[in-house]
Every structure is written in C-alpha cells, then in structure tokens.
Amino acid sequence: MTAAATLVDTTSPFGTYRTRGLARFAWRLADWHDLAPALRKKLRAVVARLFAGPFDTEVEGLRFRLYPGSNYDDRKILARQRLPERAERRFLAAHLHEGTVFVDVGANVGSYSLAAARCGAAVLAVEANPETAGRLAFNIAANGLADIDVATVAVGESCGTMDLWSEPSNCGFATLVPELTEEWQGDWRARQVRVQPLAEILAGYGVKRVDVLKVDVEGYEDRVLLPYIRATDRSDHPGAILLETNCREHWQEDCLAVLATFGYLAEGETKDNVLLRRFA
Numbered sequence: 216m217t218a219a220a221t222l223v224d225t226t227s228p229f230g231t232y233r234t235r236g237l238a239r240f241a242w243r244l245a246d247w248h249d250l251a252p253a254l255r256k257k258l259r260a261v262v263a264r265l266f267a268g269p270f271d272t273e274v275e276g277l278r279f280r281l282y283p284g285s286n287y288d289d290r291k292i293l294a295r296q297r298l299p300e301r302a303e304r305r306f307l308a309a310h311l312h313e314g315t316v317f318v319d320v321g322a323n324v325g326s327y328s329l330a331a332a333r334c335g336a337a338v339l340a341v342e343a344n345p346e347t348a349g350r351l352a353f354n355i356a357a358n359g360l361a362d363i364d365v366a367t368v369a370v371g372e373s374c375g376t377m378d379l380w381s382e383p384s385n386c387g388f389a390t391l392v393p394e395l396t397e398e399w400q401g402d403w404r405a406r407q408v409r410v411q412p413l414a415e416i417l418a419g420y421g422v423k424r425v426d427v428l429k430v431d432v433e434g435y436e437d438r439v440l441l442p443y444i445r446a447t448d449r450s451d452h453p454g455a456i457l458l459e460t461n462c463r464e465h466w467q468e469d470c471l472a473v474l475a476t477f478g479y480l481a482e483g484e485t486k487d488n489v490l491l492r493r494f495a
Contacts (some may be wrong), residue, residue, distance in 0.1 A: 217328060221474075222267075223346070223350070224280070225280075225349050225353040229269060229271050229357040230271050232268070232270050233270075233283050234270040234271060234272045234293070237293070238270060238283075238293070239293060241262045241265065241266050242266065242283050242293045242294040242464070243294045243295070244258065244262070245258045245259045245262040245289065245290075245294070246291070248366060257378050257427065259290075260359065262283075263283070263284040264284070264386065266283065266420055267282065267283070268280075268281050268282040268283050268285075268293075269281060269282050270283070270293060271357075272296075274296055275293055275298055275330075275434065276333070277326075277333065277354075278330050278354065278358050279324065279326075279354050280350065280353055280354060282350065282386075284324075284384070285383055285384060285385065286347070286350075286385060286386055286387045288326060288387050289324060289383045289459050290325050297486045298326045298330065300323035300326075300487070300488070302483065302485050303485060303490065304330060305491040306455075306457065306482065306483055307327070307331070307427060307429070307457060308334065308457070309337045310426070310427045310454060310455040311331050311335075311427060312333040312335055312336070313334075313335030313336075314336075314337070314341075314426055315331075315334070315338050316426045316452075317331040317332075317337070317338045317339075317426065317427045317428075318337040318338075318339045318413075318417070318422065318427075318432070319331070319338060319339070319427075319429045320341045320370055320429060320430045321341070321343075321429070321431035321432045321433060321459070322340035322341060322342040322348075322351055322365075323347060323351070323431075324347065324350050324351050324354055324387065325351045325354045325355060325363075325476045325483070327429055327457075328340040328351070328355070328363055329354060329355065329360065329363075330361055331427070332355075332358075332360045332363050333358075333372060336362075336426075337362050337363060338363040339363075339366060339389040339416075339417070339420055339422055340355075340365050340366070341365075341366045341368065341370060341410050341416060342365065342366070342411075343367070343368060343370075343391075344379060344381055344386055344387075345367055345431075346386055347386050347387055347389070348365055348367040348473050350472055351365060352365055364420050366419075367433065368408070368409050368411055368416060369391060369408045369410045369411075369432075370410070370411065370412070370413050370416065370432065370438075370439040371410040371411070371412065371435070371439070372412060372438050372442050373410070373412065374410065375409075376407045376408065376409055376410060378406070378407060378408075379391060379405065379406055379407075379408040379411050380392075380395070380396050380405050380447070381402075381403070381404060381406075382399070382402060382403050383402055383404070383405075386464055387456070388433060389433065390432070390433035390435065391410075391432070391433075391435045391438075392433065392434040392462070392465045393405075394465060395433060395434050395462060395465060398421065412442055412443065412446075413439060413440075413442070413443040414442075414446055420494070424451050425453045425454060426454055426455070427453055427456075427457075428453040428456045428457070429458075430456070430458050430459065431457075431459040431488075432459070433459070433462050434462030434463070434464075434466065435465075436458055436459055436460075436462075436466065436470055437465065437466040437467055437468045437470045438467065440451070440456075440458070440474075441468055441470065441473055444473070444477055448475065449478075452477060452478075453493065454492065454493050455490075455491065455492050455493070456474070456479065456481075456490075456491040456492075456493075457488055457489075457490055457491075458471075458474075458488060459487060460484075460487065460488060460489050460491050461486070461487040461488075471489065471491075477493070477495075478493050478495030479493050479494070479495060480492060480494055483487075
C-alpha cells in the first residue's frame with residue numbers, strides 16, 4: 216500500500232482531530248479479512264488516501280492520536296476500537312503491577328507502554344524511529360502518564376550508528392535488517408540512527424532491574440536480547456519476556472534455544488510472538 220502524505224501534529228491538544236464515524240467505518244471495511252487479499256490491498260490504498268489521519272481516539276480508557284494511513288497499529292486501533300494483540304497483553308497483565316519495571320523495546324506508538332503504565336509499572340519505552348517516537352511522546356502526554364521515559368535509540372550489540380529501514384505506509388515496522396526490505400514490498404527508506412546495547416541504555420536511564428521485557432524489532436531480536444541476558448546476573452534477568460518471532464529467520468542465533476538454557480520456558484505463543492517466563 217502506498218500511503219498519502221500524512222499531516223503529523225504532535226503539538227495541538229488532544230481532541231483537536233475528532234474521529235468521525237465514516238473514518239472508522241472505512242478502516243473497518245479495509246480491515247475486513249473476508250475480502251480477497253488483492254481487493255483488501257486496493258481498498259486500503261484508497262482509504263489511506265482519504266482517511267490518513269490524524270484522529271484523536273480513546274480506546275480501553277487510553278488516548279491515542281492515530282495516523283492509520285501510515286501506521287499498522289493505528290489502523291487496527293481505529294478499525295477495531297481496541298488495542299491490538301489481546302492474548303499478548305493478557306499475558307503481560309498477569310506480570311504487571313504497581314512498582315513493576317517494564318522495558319518496551321520497539322515501543323511503536325505505545326499501546327503496550329501506556330497499558331503497562333496504567334497498571335502502575337515504571338516504563339522505559341525504546342523506539343528507534345524518531346517520527347514514531349514523537350507520536351509515542353504525544354500519546355504519553357495525552358494520557359498524563361508521568362512514569363514513562365522514552366529513549367529514541369536503536370538497540371544493538373555495540374555503540375555506533377546503523378541504517379534503520381522504514382516504509383511510509385507503516386512507520387511502526389522499522390528494521391535494522393536490510394534483507395527484510397527485499398521480502399516485504401514497499402517504498403523502503405533508510406536513515407542513520409544511533410545504536411546502543413540495551414544494558415547501556417538501561418544504565419543511562421537509571422534502570423537497575425527489568426521485571427518484564429518486550430522485544431519487537433523486526434528480525435533483530437537476538438542482537439537486542441542475548442547480549443543483555445549474557446551480560447546480566449541471572450538474579451536480575453526479567454521474570455517475563457514477550458518476544459516477537461515472526462521474523463525469526465533473520466536471527467543470527469536462536470533466541471528461544473539460548474533463553475531455554477537460562478531457565479525460560481514458553482507459556483504461550485501467538486502468530487507473531489512467544490510468551491516466556493523464567494523458572495530458574
């Protein structure tokens with residue numbers, strides 16, 4: 216899908232862009248999976264041009280400024296009027312409570328981070344794409360949530376810079392794996408971003424322990440997670456990890472096999488993610 220240019224506004228107060236019923240209906244229709252894939256793709260392209268956003272919407276008690284023409288999660292939230300990935304959020308909710316430390320690597324526009332902060336968790340949201348991080352920061356402010364820090368940096372094995380590839384119809388789908396751009400159609404563009412190991416990012420924000428960790432970085436999960444796990448004392452390992460697996464063929468190491476040696480077992484699995492809990 217080729218998205219039309221989207222007005223991005225992170226300064227006007229929430230409520231400036233009222234969500235109209237026609238926009239919700241159009242995106243619900245474009246998200247209708249009973250349609251043939253080719254027809255749905257064409258319909259999404261038309262809807263993206265007509266209803267790119269922004270739209271100010273409240274779902275499940277959380278406020279979002281949505282840009283459905285340029286972000287997959289925003290499309291799902293607007294079309295379905297709920298947060299995405301319900302099974303994953305149920306798993307995390309069992310581990311999130313007042314005082315929990317939640318680190319969200321690949322935070323996108325904040326559906327996980329905002330929900331965790333509402334549970335009373337202290338949250339560090341890590342988002343490498345500066346445009347997406349700006350939208351995330353707006354959503355945090357719109358909800359009046361003070362206990363969320365945003366780190367606009369990519370996570371990798373060592374400090375430096377790398378090309379972050381993104382596609383304008385889905386700014387939340389950004390990757391440090393260039394090979395991925397050959398598999399997914401789109402108008403991919405690269406920008407240089409700063410990269411740091413997770414342990415250094417945590418130290419910079421004064422995070423001494425991580426109770427719950429989410430890693431969703433489009434095929435780079437192994438290089439985010441495994442250096443951190445190996446460099447951290449077992450007693451300080453997260454008790455629960457939500458790990459994206461839908462691009463696992465691009466891992467250089469099998470995250471799941473390595474994590475098993477550190478006492479992690481799968482409590483559940485969805486089409487896109489595995490839910491891990493530490494038992495040792």
